[in-house]
Amino acid sequence: MDKQESIKKSKEKITETFADAFDVVSRSMQAGDAKAHLLYIKSLCEESALKQFIMIPMFETKTKSDYETYLRSFPDSLETDDVELMIQRVVEGHIIVFLDETIFLVDLKNVEASPITDTQLEPIIQGPQDAFNEKLITNLNLIRNRYHSVHLQVDVQKIGKRAPSDIAVLYDHQLVDKKLLAHVKEKLSRMDVDMLQSITQLHKYLIDYKWSILPTLVITERPDRVVKNLAEGKIILLDENSPTAMIIPSILFDFLSSMDDHYxxxxxxxxxxxxxxxxxxxxxxxxxxxxxxxxxxxxxxxxxxxxxxxxxxxxxxxxxxxxxxxxxxxxxxxxxxxxxxxxxxxxxxxxxxxxxxxxxxxxxxxxxxxxxxxxxxxxxxxxxxxxxxxxxxxxxxxxxxxxxxxxxxxxxxxxxxxxxxxxxxxxxxxxxxxxxxxxxxxxxxxx
Known part of the structure; x- marks a missing residue:
């Protein structure tokens, strides 16, 4: 089977998968000798970015080779022929670009999140007042703007069988307990859950004693508390849809301390x-x-x-x-x-x-x-x-x-x-x- 026939079959299978979805867009474009077919979910993708980074460059290049070179150089693109991967990425907000002999996945996900607001659950008198929101990349920005260290490591694992979510594992690799880090990652990889709606759901899956009345992990909305614990060698978990972070491990003092104390x-x-x-x-x-x-x-x-x-x-x-x-x-x-x-x-x-x-x-x-x-x-x-x-x-x-x-x-x-x-x-x-x-x-x- 030649490359074009394989791409045609992949396109037919993906189109059939999303045939009954109301918000799935499947459309073709042509400019000069460049032809492309797009498939994406419009409720997940940022259509202004689609126009700016996918459509307009095609009409500007007008040649198949130049457009293909542009997509390869695009920072959020991935060249693949894995149909299952393409289906999964579409429901996560990616756009599939079918060319004659190549298929690209381009990440143009539009995440609707609340703006960065003042803390609601852990207010303090002095110190920073900003809190996390539901966008993972924004939360990472809030942390990295405070923790200016090349030793800060961010690993991402997907959790959930039916609707996978990105869980970011943050730690300072010079200070973290390597055995504890391996133990946490192993627990995350073995987690049997359909979907995660919030980082707080992880608590009951990570602890060993399900019926313990004492809390084991601190859940916080404060970036400065996260940075303080990173500097103590602890591990931080962030979820892509949750405005809070989880601190591993946590002791009694962590539950009775306020960030006001440190100012x-x-x-x-x-x-x-x-x-x-x-x-x-x-x-x-x-x-x-x-x-x-x-x-x-x-x-x-x-x-x-x-x-x-x-x-x-x-x-x-x-x-x-x-x-x-x-x-x-x-x-x-x-x-x-x-x-x-x-x-x-x-x-x-x-x-x-x-x-x-x-x-x-x-x-x-x-x-x-x-x-x-x-x-x-x-x-x-x-x-x-x-x-x-x-x-x-x-x-x-x-x-x-x-x-x-x-x-x-x-x-x-x-x-x-x-x-x-x-x-x-x-x-x-x-x-x-x-x-x-x-x-x-x-x-x-x-x-």
């Missing part, structure tokens, strides 16, 4: 970090401590505080566990409502719900006044954590502490504390100990 003086940074650890302890153990003081060991506190708590609980007909569960569940409902409601009314839900329900429950004698203070302290403390993933875990862990304290009193509370310490100490993020409370600063390497 402050050391004393201020230590103070703010200490506040976050204190908030973490309060939101985790305060509900259990309340049950312990009220139901089992009121003599632990000063007599004035004990009498005050007892006085406020006189009209409450339920034990402490029912009282605090009632208020915590209301709090959980308010948090979920504020997250799911439209933004125009979402901010009003926790304010109105907290004020009205809290005051009404207290006046009705369903909960004590001290309980309103306790729940408010728990809510405020949980909001202090800069990474939401750890906040979700704490919202679950505190019920474990409450249950043990309710059933076993002081002994149960101590068992929950020791159990959580052992659980955190045993937790790993890609082989690295999770229970690490501080990171040594490293300077970003320069070229």
């Amino acid at each position: 402050q003086q050391l004393a201020v940074r230590l103070f703010l970090t200490s506040l976050r650890y204190l908030a973490f302890l309060i939101s985790t153990f305060l509900p259990g401590l309340y049950i312990l003081f009220v139901a089992y060991n009121p003599e632990i506190t000063r007599i004035q505080l004990t009498l005050t708590i007892a006085g406020t609980r006189l009209p409450v007909p339920y034990p402490a566990i029912v009282e605090i569960l009632f208020m915590l569940l209301i709090l959980e409902f308010l948090i979920e409502a504020s997250a799911r409601l439209p933004r125009t009314i979402g901010d009003a839900a926790p304010t109105v719900g907290g004020l009205i329900l809290g005051q009404a429950a207290s006046e009705a004698g369903l909960v004590s006044n001290i309980m309103i203070i306790i729940v408010s302290a728990i809510a405020i403390s949980s909001f202090v954590m800069p990474v939401n993933a750890l906040g979700f875990s704490v919202r679950m862990i505190k019920y474990f502490v409450m249950a043990l304290t309710f059933f076993f009193g002081y002994i149960g509370f101590m068992i929950s504390v020791l159990g959580l310490i052992l659980f955190f100490a045993n937790h790993r993020s890609f082989g690295k100990p999770f229970f690490k409370l501080w990171n040594k600063e490293k300077e970003v390497p320069t070229t």
Whole structure:
């Protein structure tokens, strides 16, 4: 079979594959002795670029050899005769250019992405305010503009059987743990998933313990946080359709640190970090401590505080566990409502719900006044954590502490504390100990 006959059969097979697609364009062009047939999906391709880089040059060259030379020199073109590759690239936004004896794939993908905006999930007071968007090349630009090092390596792997997505693996090859890098790439290559809609989906496929309530990897929208972790020898994953990045590995300190800390003086940074650890302890153990003081060991506190708590609980007909569960569940409902409601009314839900329900429950004698203070302290403390993933875990862990304290009193509370310490100490993020409370600063390497 000669070359022209092979190209004809390839064109017929590809045209037949996309015969029923409404937005597939198949058209022929001729200028002088140059003839070409184009096939592309117009909803994926940038038609202005198609006109500028494919159509106009053909009418300017007018000869088959000159046009073919131009396409070979085009930076985003690929010469191929692999039909399966051509079909796959068409649905990714490439244009197929059929010539008499050659087939070219030209990348003119048009990615509709939101502009670079200020951070929404991790706002800070000082420092850069820009965040990632849904375009992979833009996110790489944001990182490379901050990390000016020749050692920054970017590898791309395709993940997904039905609709493959490009996953970029970023690392500094001088600082990265080579064994960890090989392990991450192996996990990505063995991943059995139909499609990925977001980088956050990778989390459940990469971790070894599917039912662990502790987060293992930090998901961030901040380029400066990514650059900081690259300088520490960590691995970054980016998805072509996701405005966030994944950091591998991640420790407890990463979840309790904010990028604001790195733009402050050391004393201020230590103070703010200490506040976050204190908030973490309060939101985790305060509900259990309340049950312990009220139901089992009121003599632990000063007599004035004990009498005050007892006085406020006189009209409450339920034990402490029912009282605090009632208020915590209301709090959980308010948090979920504020997250799911439209933004125009979402901010009003926790304010109105907290004020009205809290005051009404207290006046009705369903909960004590001290309980309103306790729940408010728990809510405020949980909001202090800069990474939401750890906040979700704490919202679950505190019920474990409450249950043990309710059933076993002081002994149960101590068992929950020791159990959580052992659980955190045993937790790993890609082989690295999770229970690490501080990171040594490293300077970003320069070229």
